[in-house]
Each structure stands twice: as C-alpha cells, then as structure tokens.
Amino acid sequence: MTATLALLVSGLSFSKLTAKRPKERPSVKKNAKIPKEHLVEIRGLKKYFETKKGIFAREKKWVHAVDDVNFYIRRGEVFGLVGESGCGKTTVGKLIVGLIRPTAGEIYFDGHNLTEFDKEEMRKLRRRMGVIYQHPQSSFNPRMTIHTILSRPIEIHKIAKGEKMEEIILKVLKEVGLEPQHLDRYPHEFSGGQQQRIAIGRVLVLNPDFVILDEPTSALDVSVQAYILNMLGKLQSKFGFTYLLISHDLNIVEHMSDRIAVMYVGKMVELADKTELRKNALHPYTRSLLTVAPIADPTRKRKGVIIKGEVPSTINPPSGCRFHPRCPYAKPVCKEKEPAFKGIGGGHYVACHFVKSRTHKWPSPRK
Amino acid sequence: MSETLLKVQGLKTYFFLERGTVKAVDGVDLEIKKGEILGLVGETGCGKSVTAMSILRLIQSPPGKIVEGKIIFEGKDLLKKSSEEMRKIRGTKISIIFQDPHTCLDPVFTIGYQIAEPIELHQVIEQHLMSAKEVPKKVVEMLKLVRIPDPEQRVAEYPHQFSGGMKQRAMIAMMISCNPSLLIADEPTTAVDVTIQAQILDLMRDLKRKLGTSILLITHNLGVVAEMCDRVAVMYAGNIVEQAEIMTLFKSPKHPYTRALLAAVPKVGSKKKELETIPGTVPSLITPPPGCKFHPRCPYAMDICKKEFPQMTKIGKEHLVRCHLYSKSKGGAT
Numbered sequence: 205m206t207a208t209l210a211l212l213v214s215g216l217s218f219s220k221l222t223a224k225r226p227k228e229r230p231s232v233k234k235n236a237k238i239p240k241e242h243l244v245e246i247r248g249l250k251k252y253f254e255t256k257k258g259i260f261a262r263e264k265k266w267v268h269a270v271d272d273v274n275f276y277i278r279r280g281e282v283f284g285l286v287g288e289s290g291c292g293k294t295t296v297g298k299l300i301v302g303l304i305r306p307t308a309g310e311i312y313f314d315g316h317n318l319t320e321f322d323k324e325e326m327r328k329l330r331r332r333m334g335v336i337y338q339h340p341q342s343s344f345n346p347r348m349t350i351h352t353i354l355s356r357p358i359e360i361h362k363i364a365k366g367e368k369m370e371e372i373i374l375k376v377l378k379e380v381g382l383e384p385q386h387l388d389r390y391p392h393e394f395s396g397g398q399q400q401r402i403a404i405g406r407v408l409v410l411n412p413d414f415v416i417l418d419e420p421t422s423a424l425d426v427s428v429q430a431y432i433l434n435m436l437g438k439l440q441s442k443f444g445f446t447y448l449l450i451s452h453d454l455n456i457v458e459h460m461s462d463r464i465a466v467m468y469v470g471k472m473v474e475l476a477d478k479t480e481l482r483k484n485a486l487h488p489y490t491r492s493l494l495t496v497a498p499i500a501d502p503t504r505k506r507k508g509v510i511i512k513g514e515v516p517s518t519i520n521p522p523s524g525c526r527f528h529p530r531c532p533y534a535k536p537v538c539k540e541k542e543p544a545f546k547g548i549g550g551g552h553y554v555a556c557h558f559v560k561s562r563t564h565k566w567p568s569p570r571k
Numbered sequence: 572m573s574e575t576l577l578k579v580q581g582l583k584t585y586f587f588l589e590r591g592t593v594k595a596v597d598g599v600d601l602e603i604k605k606g607e608i609l610g611l612v613g614e615t616g617c618g619k620s621v622t623a624m625s626i627l628r629l630i631q632s633p634p635g636k637i638v639e640g641k642i643i644f645e646g647k648d649l650l651k652k653s654s655e656e657m658r659k660i661r662g663t664k665i666s667i668i669f670q671d672p673h674t675c676l677d678p679v680f681t682i683g684y685q686i687a688e689p690i691e692l693h694q695v696i697e698q699h700l701m702s703a704k705e706v707p708k709k710v711v712e713m714l715k716l717v718r719i720p721d722p723e724q725r726v727a728e729y730p731h732q733f734s735g736g737m738k739q740r741a742m743i744a745m746m747i748s749c750n751p752s753l754l755i756a757d758e759p760t761t762a763v764d765v766t767i768q769a770q771i772l773d774l775m776r777d778l779k780r781k782l783g784t785s786i787l788l789i790t791h792n793l794g795v796v797a798e799m800c801d802r803v804a805v806m807y808a809g810n811i812v813e814q815a816e817i818m819t820l821f822k823s824p825k826h827p828y829t830r831a832l833l834a835a836v837p838k839v840g841s842k843k844k845e846l847e848t849i850p851g852t853v854p855s856l857i858t859p860p861p862g863c864k865f866h867p868r869c870p871y872a873m874d875i876c877k878k879e880f881p882q883m884t885k886i887g888k889e890h891l892v893r894c895h896l897y898s899k900s901k902g903g904a905t
Contacts, residue, residue: 288766395852397852425615426614426835427849429835430835430837433837454765455836455838455839492766495769496766498772499798500793500794500821500838501838502797502817502821504797511766514734514736515734
C-alpha cells in the first residue's frame with residue numbers, strides 16, 4: 205500500500221518535473237516606484253493555467269490566459285477593458301483582487317505589492333476592493349436574506365455592529381433604490397435588475413476605493429441596463445470610486461470609461477483615451493472591433509472589413525503577434541517576432557510592428 | 572418585394588399554468604414580404620420567441636396552446652394543417668436557427684451526418700429531388716456556402732471540434748439546405764463574440780441576397796436590427812406596439828416604449844452622461860394592467876390609457892403604432 209502510494213507520489217512529481225513549467229515568479233523589486241496617482245499598477249502580469257486532461261495525459265499544456273500585461277489605473281477614473289470571450293479580461297480582474305495568484309508579474313494596489321501579501325493581509329486589503337459580477341444570482345447564497353447578504357461583509361471586516369450596522373444597511377439600500385421591506389426577502393424574489401442592485405449594495409456597504417465591474421449588465425435587458433449604468437455612474441461621482449469595467453460590449457465601455465484597453469488572446473493590444481481610441485484606433489484588431497460592433501443607427505455606413513477566422517485558442521496561441529493569422533496587413537515579421545506594447549505619445553499604447561506614431565495611416569484593406 | 576410570404580393575424584398563444592394563464596402572445600399581427608428581413612425586437616419575456624414557435628407550431632402543449640388567430644403562409648393557414656403536413660413544411664419551407672448552437676447539435680453524430688439528415692428526409696425521400704448518392708456532395712456544398720474552411724475534412728468532425736461560431740454556421744447550413752422561403756433566426760448571434768457576430772450577420776445578408784430567403788430576425792439588440800433589417804416590429808408584453816421601416820423607426824419612433832428603448836442604448840460619441848431609463852418593471856403576463864399595457868410606465872399616459880386597449884393606427888406609409896396618442900378619435904372608441 206505504502207509502496208503504491210510512494211510510486212504514485214513519485215510519478216506525480218515526475219510528471220510535474222517533465223512538464224515544461226513556465227518561469228516562476230521573478231524576485232520582487234523592492235524599490236519599485238509607483239506614482240501616487242496610480243491606484244492600481246500592473247507589471248508583466250502573467251497567468252498560465254494548467255489544462256487537466258485526465259491521468260493518462262502525457263503532456264501538460266498551459267492556457268496562456270494573461271500573458272505579459274502592463275497597465276495602470278488612475279485614482280478616480282473608469283478604466284475599460286474590452287475583448288472577446290477567452291481573451292483574459294476576467295482573469296486580470298481576478299488577479300487584481302487576489303482570487304487567483306499570478307504566475308509572474310507584480311500587482312500594486314495603492315503602493316502595496318499584492319503578490320507579496322499573504323492571505324490575511326490580502327483579506328484585510330480586500331475591504332477596499334469590490335467586485336460586481338455578470339450573474340448576480342450565482343454570486344448570492346440563495347438561503348440568505350438580503351439583510352444577511354448586506355450585513356455579512358460588515359461583520360467580517362468588523363466595520364460596525366448593532367444599530368450602526370443597520371444604519372449603514374439602510375443608507376446603502378436607499379442608495380441602490382431598494383426599500384427596507386425588501387430586507388427580509390430572498391434573492392430569487394427579485395428581478396435580474398434588482399439583484400444587480402443588491403450586488404452593488406453589497407459592495408457599497410464596505411465603501412471601497414476600487415470596484416471591478418465584470419460584465420455588470422450583460423445579463424440584463426436594455427432598459428434595465430441603462431438604469432444600472434446610470435446608477436454606477438452616479439455612485440462613482442458621489443463616492444469617488446475607481447472602476448475597472450470589464451466588458452465585451454464596446455458601446456457600454458465607451459459610454460462609461462475614461463480610458464480603454466483592448467485585449468486579444470491574453471495580450472493587451474491597444475490602450476488609449478476613449479476619444480483617441482474612437483477617432484484614432486491604430487491596432488488592426490481594435491479597428492475591426494470598432495467596425496463590427498453593431499450600432500443602433502441605420503444611417504451609419506460600415507467602414508473597413510470584417511475580419512476573417514476564429515479567435516485562436518490560448519493553449520497554443522499563434523507565434524509572434526497573436527493577431528497575425530487574421531490581420532489584413534500581416535507581413536512575415538508578424539509571424540516571427542512578437543510586437544512590443546509601446547507608447548506612441550498622448551497616452552496611446554499599441555502593440556503592432558508597423559505603428560510607430562499617432563499619425564500612422566493604414567492603407568484601406570483589401571478583401 | 573411587395574408580395575406577402577407570411578401573414579400572422581390576431582395570434583394568441585397562452586400557457587395554462589396552475590398559477591394562472593400566461594398570455595405570452597396576445598394578439599400579434601405580422602406580415603413578412605418575400606425577400607425581406609423583418610426584425611422583431613423586445614425585451615426578455617415579451618413574447619418574441621413564442622411568436623416564432625407558434626409560426627412553426629412548436630408550442631409545447633400542454634401547457635401552451637394557440638387559442639386564436641391565423642398564420643397564413645403562402646396562401647394557406649398553417650393552423651389548419653395536420654401535424655404530418657406541418658412536419659413537411661418545417662425544414663423545407665420554414666426553418667429556424669436558435670440562439671445556442673451547442674444545445675441544438677447532437678454530440679454523438681458528425682456535423683456532416685446532421686446536415687445530411689434533413690436533405691435525405693425532405694429532398695430524397697419526400698420530394699425525390701436528388702438521389703441518395705448526391706447527398707454527401709450537397710453537404711460539402713452547404714458547408715462551403717456558409718464559409719467553413721476545408722469542408723471536405725470538416726464534414727467528418729463532431730460538434731465539439733467546432734468553435735461556437737462554426738457551430739452556428741453549421742446550423743445555418745442545415746437550415747438552408749432545403750431552400751426554405753422563410754428563415755426564422757431567434758437571437759442567432761447572442762451566444763457568439765462580436766467579430767464572429769459580424770461574420771454571421773454578413774453571411775445571413777449574403778444568403779438573403781443569393782437565395783432570396785425572407786428572414787424573421789428576433790433579437791433584443793437594436794444595433795443588430797439597425798444593421799440587418801428592412802422593417803422592424805417592436806413587441807411589448809405580448810403585443811406589437813409599433814411597426815415601421817427601419818429608417819422611420821430609428822429616426823422618428825412614435826410609441827413611447829420604442830422611444831424609451833432607443834434612448835436607453837448607449838450612443839457612440841454622445842456627450843450625455845446619463846442614459847434614459849424606463850421607470851417601473853415589465854408587467855406580469857398573467858395579470859397585465861388594464862387598457863394599454865405600457866400605461867403604468869408611460870410618461871404620456873392619459874385617462875383613456877388605463878381603460879381602453881389601443882388599436883393599431885396607421886400613421887404613415889408602412890408605419891403602424893398602437894398608442895392612444897395617435898388614435899384617430901382621441902378619447903373615443905375606435
């Protein structure tokens with residue numbers, strides 16, 4: 205019995221050794237200087253997930269969910285993160301709040317390096333962060349009343365007790381447009397929009413500095429979506445929140461954000477102010493995203509082309525620039541060399557071999 | 572362009588549940604012309620999908636039942652057909668594409684087999700349009716038509732080897748394989764990414780041009796409607812509240828609900844910080860409010876709105892509105 209166990213254990217560790225493991229976390233630079241203005245700063249962030257392919261799988265594969273991403277979020281701004289499913293945008297959010305550990309890279313929050321924090325320190329810090337998910341119903345315990353849902357975070361972080369706690373809860377309820385009589389009800393008794401308001405309330409009770417909105421309105425109807433977006437906007441200006449808005453819907457991100465970053469298959473391909481991105485998008489992927497996003501205006505004529513092909517897998521991402529198999533301007537260099545994510549002035553960053561300045565002009569692509 | 576393909580008149584589909592009767596579709600009138608794309612827009616639970624399923628007579632009964640109305644397709648009432656006749660119409664004359672291709676394809680059969688099935692059944696066995704030997708060639712041809720790369724190899728693959736966008740394209744191939752004159756697309760791009768959505772919409776437009784298929788496009792996305800449709804019908808709580816040509820609807824929407832819906836969409840380049848919202852919630856379909864179903868949320872509600880259900884009023888070429896504001900005899904019965 206013990207022999208088999210030992211064999212099994214050695215077999216396991218052997219398979220671990222043989223698997224090509226991505227580089228471990230590099231030693232942390234102690235003297236990293238983070239400007240005070242940057243509430244969140246991310247440097248060389250990587251997250252690889254191991255694919256589980258059963259016990260007979262010979263080869264371990266890695267999902268390159270987030271692969272060398274750098275950016276910062278200023279205090280009080282709304283930072284939009286757009287991309288298609290599987291591009292790693294949600295993983296970035298999870299890494300920031302510490303729900304998963306990065307494979308490499310550093311995450312700074314208000315000057316602290318979160319990758320150095322242990323669980324307890326992380327738990328304390330998480331008071332200052334909130335997350336709102338796409339499906340509120342799956343983020344609630346169905347057996348808890350709204351009162352329990354709202355009071356739990358206050359209790360856990362020991363913010364207030366008794367009457368003071370009730371005071372906070374009632375204040376928050378008013379803020380999200382719910383009534384005190386709703387407190388004794390259960391999540392399933394509410395509509396999708398109301399549930400999302402409860403989820404917002406649960407974040408508000410802690411009065412955080414930073415809130416991650418992960419597809420906050422994707423599960424909602426247009427009219428309810430408008431209500432929630434307005435509420436999020438109002439709360440931001442009232443409490444001075446900093447938002448990271450993660451969405452696949454460019455229209456929503458554009459409506460809400462100050463700066464927008466575009467991700468594609470684990471990489472950030474472009475980052476700019478929202479007006480700059482709309483007027484002067486330079487990465488071919490961003491340009492096609494802007495072209496294809498449907499806009500509720502029948503008079504608008506489509507510019508540019510629809511890109512061909514599928515979104516590649518993050519297990520074996522394409523070599524060089526990950527967009528090259530679908531890019532209308534791809535040249536041999538794109539297949540061989542990975543483009544650097546570099547600034548081209550005016551806070552505009554692009555990862556493309558050919559874009560050298562903000563005045564770069566692409567020829568009109570041929571089909 | 573003006574020939575009518577499908578005419579739905581006064582369609583009422585109810586679901587008889589223990590807690591009451593859900594009036595999911597409560598008097599819908601629709602008309603689809605040959606070769607046009609008609610958009611059917613509305614929020615969750617307004618009865619768009621039930622309308623589509625009623626047209627195909629695929630309402631689960633019990634609890635559902637089409638209680639009233641006519642569905643005239645190519646001059647004949649579909650509601651009077653036997654189930655055997657309906658079976659022959661589905662797939663050959665009218666097809667449907669659903670939102671989620673993952674649940675529509677059978678995981679244990681190859682894509683090729685599944686596309687061949689309707690062709691074999693309808694075109695080989697029923698209509699004798701081709702011999703069984705020609706079917707594999709036709710399947711490859713269909714896959715080519717929906718722009719699946721290497722169709723010769725792909726026919727032998729299983730659904731799990733296809734990506735989401737490719738599955739949806741395979742579904743389209745299956746549905747158009749027998750040249751239907753009407754294609755119902757129920758939220759065809761809701762489950763796929765934006766770039767893939769653009770490819771699928773482009774494909775549908777292309778097919779309409781090539782094959783002359785009429786399309787009933789059901790969606791909640793006003794952007795998709797603006798890009799695709801010739802005409803639009805807006806649904807609210809089981810009724811069509813406004814119907815117009817695409818330009819008219821987006822430029823001068825008349826019904827307060829349509830206006831609110833359009834104002835609620837974030838606009839590109841708009842400086843406005845706040846979006847318009849619609850107060851209140853979607854009414855219950857078991858006990859809808861009396862009179863106009865939108866009146867509790869309507870900023871223009873008058874006394875008559877609480878009492879009387881408004882009739883469809885024609886206010887322009889191809890422009891119909893169900894609202895008392897535009898009734899010819901305000902305050903009186905129409």
